[in-house]
Amino acid sequence: MLLSLDVADREVVVAGGGAVAARRVRALLDSGARVTVISPEAGDDVTRLASHGDIRWERRRVRPEDLDGVWLAIAATDDPDVNLMVARWASDRRVWCVNSSDGFSTSARVAAVSRHGDLAVGVVSEGAPDPSRVARVRDSLGALLDEGQVDLRRVRGRRGRVVLVGSGPGSSDLITVRGARLLAEADVVVTDRLGATGLLAALPETVEVINVGKSPDNHPVPQHEINDILVDRARKGLTVIRLKGGDPFVFGRGGEEVHACVEADIPVEVVPGITSALSAPALAGIPPTQRGIAASVLITSGHAGPEPAVRAALGHGVTVIVLMGVAALPAFVEAALEEGADPSTPVAILESATTARERVTHGTVSDIVRIAGEMAVKPPAVIVIGKVAEPELLASALAATPRP
Numbered sequence: 001m002l003l004s005l006d007v008a009d010r011e012v013v014v015a016g017g018g019a020v021a022a023r024r025v026r027a028l029l030d031s032g033a034r035v036t037v038i039s040p041e042a043g044d045d046v047t048r049l050a051s052h053g054d055i056r057w058e059r060r061r062v063r064p065e066d067l068d069g070v071w072l073a074i075a076a077t078d079d080p081d082v083n084l085m086v087a088r089w090a091s092d093r094r095v096w097c098v099n100s101s102d103g104f105s106t107s108a109r110v111a112a113v114s115r116h117g118d119l120a121v122g123v124v125s126e127g128a129p130d131p132s133r134v135a136r137v138r139d140s141l142g143a144l145l146d147e148g149q150v151d152l153r154r155v156r157g158r159r160g161r162v163v164l165v166g167s168g169p170g171s172s173d174l175i176t177v178r179g180a181r182l183l184a185e186a187d188v189v190v191t192d193r194l195g196a197t198g199l200l201a202a203l204p205e206t207v208e209v210i211n212v213g214k215s216p217d218n219h220p221v222p223q224h225e226i227n228d229i230l231v232d233r234a235r236k237g238l239t240v241i242r243l244k245g246g247d248p249f250v251f252g253r254g255g256e257e258v259h260a261c262v263e264a265d266i267p268v269e270v271v272p273g274i275t276s277a278l279s280a281p282a283l284a285g286i287p288p289t290q291r292g293i294a295a296s297v298l299i300t301s302g303h304a305g306p307e308p309a310v311r312a313a314l315g316h317g318v319t320v321i322v323l324m325g326v327a328a329l330p331a332f333v334e335a336a337l338e339e340g341a342d343p344s345t346p347v348a349i350l351e352s353a354t355t356a357r358e359r360v361t362h363g364t365v366s367d368i369v370r371i372a373g374e375m376a377v378k379p380p381a382v383i384v385i386g387k388v389a390e391p392e393l394l395a396s397a398l399a400a401t402p403r404p
Helices: 019-030 044-051 080-092 131-146 177-183 197-202 223-235 254-263 276-283 308-315 329-338 368-374 395-399
Strands: 011-015 034-038 056-058 072-075 096-099 112-116 119-123 161-166 188-191 208-211 239-244 268-271 297-301 319-323 346-351 359-364 381-385
Touching: 011 019, 011 080, 019 034, 019 044, 019 072, 044 056, 072 080, 080 096, 112 131, 119 131, 131 177, 161 177, 161 223, 161 254, 177 239, 177 268, 188 197, 188 223, 197 239, 223 239, 223 254, 239 254, 254 268, 276 319, 276 346, 276 381, 297 308, 308 319, 308 329, 319 329, 329 368, 329 381, 346 368, 359 368
Parallel strands: 011 034, 011 072, 034 056, 072 096, 161 239, 161 268, 188 208, 188 239, 297 319
Antiparallel strands: 112 119, 319 381, 346 359, 346 381
16 A cells, blocks of 8 residues: 655654665655654765754664654665664564665655655555666656646645746746646636747646737736636636746736735735746847856836836946837837947847747847838847847857757
């Protein structure tokens, strides 16, 4: 029978201080156990954990009385005879025990575990122990869960909740592992027009998908209505995923949606995403900061226009990254020149980054408005103004490296 032991805040004794013991100690600490290591010597990992006060280390040989009153014992010394002896002491005291060198002599085995939010998957060998095989199966199952390929929606009712998930700049494989897993738990997905919307095609038909996306001149669903949708569905006991392009808190109005949930007493969580402000330049070979060229970066919205902080940055050679700024490009160029920026300062416009429609347009402060017009640049786009946007800086090196 496969059981799960809750060791949180329980006393656990680990006999041994080597590499095997260290792995067990790490897993126990991750589960919240109070760990005592008993061993005359220990490796660097156990020694450091003890020096930080994460565990208690008694530098001596293990004794039978060490197992009195403990919840779990781990026999992980380098001597199989000592491990067997510890297992017998544990059996006499009716203490759960794992013998790391002999899976048949004790009352318990440690499963190879992968954790996915509030779900844990454990794999054990029922016959002769085979750790490599078990780990391979665990990793394969875990990968399916993390990639969102398994329906993780709850069957039994629970309190509704809202999770804001940043889906990244557009490519479906740039969502975080946690974001993909939570998407597989969704009863409802409230989605934007941009971001990794290709992920929606893999959702079960029973998942309600609500499109509240907007474009520069078309906002069909006002923000207050989006807030109401999130609260309404969560109050029905559903898991609501608010799938947002980029990162929820980078010009994504995520803060407003969190506040609406908090005011309505709805549990809410935020899963960060890869913002296009940094990922789009990176994929185009543009490092927003680079030693000797630019030590600072300012991210702003085209809707806000060239505010005083932006003007100061443009005038002092700081990398300025503008989101949603295609229409406002002339205003930013004018501000840069007014603040004394060199007219030859490089500018790059990155359209539809990470998608099949991706395009990069280069120019300078003096000519980028004309070039953008000739190239019919359209949103969504990320604009980078600064020396780091020089095409030869890194782009040539990255161009020679094929993308996976």
